[in-house]
Amino acid sequence: MLRRESTAESTSSSSEVNFDDLDDSQVLSYLEDGDDASGSTPGKSGRSVEFRLDFSSRINPAPLSGTTPRGSFVSSANGSSSRRSSVSSSAGGATHAQSRGSVNGNGRISRSPSMRSPALPFRKRLSRRPSEPPHSPYDNSGQTTPRRASSVRPDSPRSQHETASIASAVSSRPPSPPPSPPMAVGPSLVVLPVSQPQSHPQRVSATSSPSSSQASAAQLAAERAAAAESVVRLEASQSENELLRNELETANHQIAELERQLRAAEVANESLAAQVINVKDHYEERLHESAAAFSQEQAELRRSHEQELREHETRTLQETAMMQQEIESLTTMQRDAQTQNKRLLQALDDQTAQNEQLQKQYRSLQVDLKLSQDELRQQKKQREDQSALETRCQELEATATHWEERCQSLSEQVHQLLHEQDEARATEAAAQHDAEHKYALRTARYERFALQVQLLHTALRSLAAETRTLLETEHKKTQQTLLRVQQQACELAIQQNDKAMTLVARQNRIIQLETQLKNERQSVQQLDTALNRVTRTLERKEALFKTKYHEQKEFLDITVAVRNGLSNELQHKKHQVATLEQRVGELTRSYEKTERRARHLHQQLTLLQQLHTRETTDKSTRRSQVKARSLREEDDVDAAPDVEWREFLALTMAFESERSHEELQSVHATTFN
Known part of the structure; x- marks a missing residue:
């Protein structure tokens, strides 16, 4: 069970960690606790949420599949139309219904009291924006070039090529990520359009920025440095043991x-x-x-x-x-x-x-x-x-x-x-x-x-x-x-x-x-x-x-x-x-x-590996759900776009990315302290 504890307690109990009982329901309950905490303090941003875990013996290991989580994203992006029609609204909003509310038949969400307070100011702020579709501030080259979200369709050849390149980059990473330094998450947010005409339904810009690959490379470098440092310390202790034995022989x-x-x-x-x-x-x-x-x-x-x-x-x-x-x-x-x-x-x-x-x-x-x-x-x-x-x-x-x-x-x-x-x-x-x-x-x-x-x-x-x-x-x-x-x-x-x-x-x-x-x-x-x-x-x-x-x-x-x-x-x-x-x-x-x-x-390395795998699986499931919703909305052309739902989805995804960033920072601090 995940609870809010101090970082000192988490570091002191890190020697008794068992990663055999961690499941998705516990992660979702932790997300609900984070939303409740943000709702109780609306004045604070999502970056103030601390990463506090209870390393109990009931944590299950992360499911390690043969393919990477982003590979499933590519497979879902290249799926057939029959697969698109099989995705229902309840499957699209399953994870959000557990932690934030339930979706009605018209595609609207009935918000719980714990999620209303942080969403209202963002909703008011976004309602004043112009009707033009938002764009992601970064392209694939890392430069700030404006691009319309409508131009990046999930089923277009360009988006398919980008998702395939991202999946290949993720699959080429080493399998053991240790703690990583803090990285910027702003450019990797998924931005949804605020309003679109009736003829063009909602589309998701599911391509991730190169900054995520750079952050993963930084994570890899930090992990290798930590492993090398631990090996050097072990060799130093062995050399001291050898000196001690030599002194014993002289005695x-x-x-x-x-x-x-x-x-x-x-x-x-x-x-x-x-x-x-x-x-x-x-x-x-x-x-x-x-x-x-x-x-x-x-x-x-x-x-x-x-x-x-x-x-x-x-x-x-x-x-x-x-x-x-x-x-x-x-x-x-x-x-x-x-x-x-x-x-x-x-x-x-x-x-x-x-x-x-x-x-x-x-x-x-x-x-x-x-x-x-x-x-x-x-x-x-x-x-x-x-x-x-x-x-x-x-x-x-x-x-x-x-x-x-x-x-x-x-x-x-x-x-x-x-x-x-x-x-x-x-x-x-x-x-x-x-x-x-x-x-x-x-x-x-x-x-x-x-x-x-x-x-x-x-x-x-x-x-x-x-x-x-x-x-x-x-x-x-x-x-x-x-x-x-x-x-x-x-x-x-x-x-x-x-x-x-x-x-x-x-x-x-x-x-x-x-x-x-x-x-x-x-x-x-x-x-x-x-x-x-x-x-x-x-x-x-x-x-x-x-x-x-x-x-x-x-x-x-x-x-x-x-x-x-x-x-x-x-x-x-x-x-x-x-x-x-x-x-x-x-x-x-x-x-x-x-x-x-x-x-x-x-x-801590094993903990970070499991957290990373869970984050990647969560992101892939979210992207697949967003794609399923976009495909469902394309099939249902007569239905009016729900602007409030898109705003809330963008805000929740931004909040989730912020919270994952805070979790990585807290894990990094606990490992190096």
């Missing part, structure tokens, strides 16, 4: 490069962990060796060098504290490395999630491509008569197949990347499990070592207590011996007879004691030299260990800096991927907009 390559760098960092971390384990084992071995040497030296110097033993104890305690600090620093470094590994794994998981999102977007793009292919196929079926657009559709299908192949290759690459990621995760899990097991073993070793150190401390304390007790007992013994010696000296002094023998014995005893003292001093010197040698070796080893420790620390700092750089690069790549995803979303939205615009343009 995938960058992700693969980041994964390779991550693997290299993990290998370096594993090598660093192995080096740390070797250093710890070396430190443990050295610690055991130093503890054994220290225990041996302490057993040798237990009785004579208690102070040196205490100094050795303090040194060993300091060394053990330093070693424990180094071990703690190494454990903290290992924990930092593990946390960094966890962060890298989390970043890898985020990257895989982003890859999955990209895959989902890629699948949605594939679905959109399939939908666009289906739409292109439908357009190809609908436009079988348009050879130029068929070539464009074939090119689009070729590009779509190319993109499908590219999409398949991309999906294979994504599957390979996912498989590699799964393998990397499995290797990382195994390495992490081994590291945890080794860490548990090391902790057990450290605990055992701590227990051994505590046991050594307790043993040393017990030995020190024993040495103290032994020294005290020896001191007491020496005191007792000295007392005995004093008693013996007293006895020797008392016994002067045995004085010489006792002096010799004492001298021998002194010599023995001196030799023993020298031997003890030599042993003490030897022990001092050995002790100095051991301390020097320990200092050298400590310096070597410190240098190695500093080297390992520098290496760890370098690896930490490299990992930080890799993490920064990974964040930068994530940001780039996010921007690429935003770009993908924008391009998909623009592509959908262009597709929607193309569908709207196609629907």
Whole structure:
């Protein structure tokens, strides 16, 4: 059903147009609505009527016959006299009786109230004209030469030749007219004579001006320009889609490069962990060796060098504290490395999630491509008569197949990347499990070592207590011996007879004691030299260990800096991927907009085609009816010409031409807005 709606509503609902239920009764009812509107506002002209349609699903398609509507006009013009007599007055005024009134037996029309108001001023104006017949202001060459309407008879050879030329020009037009720019309709109006003598009945100048052919050529040019513009927009959207896919490929390559760098960092971390384990084992071995040497030296110097033993104890305690600090620093470094590994794994998981999102977007793009292919196929079926657009559709299908192949290759690459990621995760899990097991073993070793150190401390304390007790007992013994010696000296002094023998014995005893003292001093010197040698070796080893420790620390700092750089690069790549995803979303939205615009343009093209066919059929039926009336009036020579009826017919045809012009203008505005 045709209603009066705004142009904005018609454009908004143009995406749901169905042209399968448009029939002639609906078009005539729309014409009645237009006449009612013009009758309600008599002050306004016919050009103020707006073209407002309700694009419902009940619109029937236009009847597409094998011949053009103007061909029927030619066939009716070249008909026989029997055909002329068969046309009745009711058939001649059928379309006007539906929308404007009914015709009585005398050929007069009884006007409805909706059509009286606009016809009265024109009727008064035409009644004041002279009695000479009107003429069309344009000839076939486009120049303003006056010509009498009586000289152009429908059955004359000249009129037949003109109508045949018009029909051939119309049949040579392409079959798909899109929206056309506004064109002048004034010269194409059919003008009927106002008054004629009794001997010459009414004749219709049914020849159309060349301006109509020029307007049709302008329509064709505008239609082709609109089609070319839609094709250019579609190609631009496809080029943007291609750029987007190239950016997606570069992002995938960058992700693969980041994964390779991550693997290299993990290998370096594993090598660093192995080096740390070797250093710890070396430190443990050295610690055991130093503890054994220290225990041996302490057993040798237990009785004579208690102070040196205490100094050795303090040194060993300091060394053990330093070693424990180094071990703690190494454990903290290992924990930092593990946390960094966890962060890298989390970043890898985020990257895989982003890859999955990209895959989902890629699948949605594939679905959109399939939908666009289906739409292109439908357009190809609908436009079988348009050879130029068929070539464009074939090119689009070729590009779509190319993109499908590219999409398949991309999906294979994504599957390979996912498989590699799964393998990397499995290797990382195994390495992490081994590291945890080794860490548990090391902790057990450290605990055992701590227990051994505590046991050594307790043993040393017990030995020190024993040495103290032994020294005290020896001191007491020496005191007792000295007392005995004093008693013996007293006895020797008392016994002067045995004085010489006792002096010799004492001298021998002194010599023995001196030799023993020298031997003890030599042993003490030897022990001092050995002790100095051991301390020097320990200092050298400590310096070597410190240098190695500093080297390992520098290496760890370098690896930490490299990992930080890799993490920064990974964040930068994530940001780039996010921007690429935003770009993908924008391009998909623009592509959908262009597709929607193309569908709207196609629907508007079909609408204009059907409107054009209906207008041509209406014009041909009107002309055939006018010819039938003229032939009927020629047969009925005795009947007086109805001047008012001719005036009203001329006015209605002018009004119809004006309204068709306004409809074309409104359709053109809606399509290009």
